[in-house]
Amino acid sequence: MLDFRGLIRLLEQRGELYRISRPVDPEFEIAAVMEQIDHQRRAFLFENVIGARFPVIGGLLNRIECFGWALGSTPGEPFDANDLDARFEAAKQNLIAPREVPTAPVKEVVRRGEQIDLPDLPVPTFFELDSGPFITAACGISRNPDTGLLNVGVYRSVILGRNTLAVNASSLSDLRKFYKHAEQRGESMPLALAIGVEPALQMAAACKLPPDQSELDLAGGLQGKPVDLVKCETSDLLVPANAEMIIELKVSFTDNIDNNLGEFAGQYGLERAPVAEVTAITHRKDAMFYSILAGRNPEHNTLGSIATFSIRRALIGALRSQLTGIIDIDVFLEPRMGAMAHIVMSIRKQNDAEPMALIEAAFKAAGGFFPVSRITKRIIVVDEDVNVHDLGDVEWAMYTRTARADKYRVIPDVKSWELERCAKGDRGSLRLAIDATKDIEDREDMVRPVIPGARNVKLADYLQKKP
Helix, strand or coil, rough: CCHEEEEEEEEHHCCCCCEEECCEECHHHHHHHHHHHHHCCEEEEEEEEEECCCCCCECCCCCCHHHHHHHHHHHHCCHHHHHHHHHHHHHCCCCCEEEECCHHHHHHHHECHHCHHHHHHCCCCCCCCCCCECCCCCCEEEEEECCEEEEECCEEEEEEECCCCEEECCCCCCHHHHHHHHHHHCCEEEEEEEECCCCHHHHCCCCCCCCCCHHHHHHHHHCCCCCCEECCCCCCCCCECCCCCCEEEEEEEEEEEEEECCCCCCCEEEEEEEEEEEEEECCCCCEEEEECCCCHHHHHHHHHHHHHHHHHHHHHHHHHHCCCCCEEEEEEECCHHHCCCEEEECCCCCCHHHHHHHHHHHCEEECCEEEHHHHHHEEEEEECCCCCHHHHHHHHHHHHCCCCCEEEEEEECCCCCCCCCCCCHHHHHEEEEEEECHHHHHCCCCCCCCCCHHCCCCHHHHHHCCC
């Protein structure tokens, strides 16, 4: 297993890390360079950020193979999203609790009071309408007031001044509940931002877990050993001992601000968050500032895909348990298709009314975190000969097996989750129901061309060299 710096060393050894020594402006210029490198699926280290005392590192987890390397797979061996999902499921069955240690690399430098100066951090401003510089890669650490467990999530945080910032918590996050708990009681709450943590913890922080489980335990299971924690300087929170940097905060709920940032689906998202005071910053002497390019970009979206594992599993499980007749099913949650889910189900239909009836029932189904309708934009039903896991095959069915207009239905004014930014307040937004199955009367005529035995033929057997 690799820690944060171990992954950086591996990427550099493989020639997959660009060192940029030229001075770069943290406002827009650094983001423009990050974008080009990130889309090459390479890592970057900006050694000279104007006005900052730390270098910027990023692009470490912008493809699934990098996740595998961090978790112990061998470079060159296959490792895909299914492998990563399997690693998460195995780790959930073998949780390893963190351990507290007395000293830590992240305590090499301790800054308090007038020594705190957030503008000397190399925090990029990414997009033209962003509210300011955003910390995007920090793992936010808080304590669940009901269970006492430490909770870890990834939250966007905007720099407001020398010692103030705002940490946003979406309605999906546990942190939103903790905010509400403290605010209702007129209390402040401690919060810490850990920057540059073990890759296993960075991954676990993006995963959606039940409230009685801690992401720190999951990270331990992923890396096969406990995460070392050390006590904060100004609160009782425990934070990753091997992080590059910790920003300790006090959230008082006396002031809230609106802030805007370019999001994962290629749109802006306006959020409202309480202003927090920085009470201490601790860091390594040679700390690197980890930053992830926000918006619809590779590292942001690849890390974000971890959150979709549990959502996909919840939707698939709910639909299979509540509906009958489904042969196969897949759920697509990809930034190229917006912020909503797209569900494809295959059936062996008995009549032409069956697909739409199934879709109507699916939209009404409970889906774990949300009702299916709230998070799903489109449901498509196909015949059993169509591969539901291949969007190209699904689109082929949509455009070759739909002659009747009533095979497409628009369902208006459905309530959406907050990430569908085009939804109109209480009116919500439309949903699409698509019956991409053959009409019963065409079943014998509309047959796909098939090469008999093709599935049993392996090209490698025909490319072997003669002895």
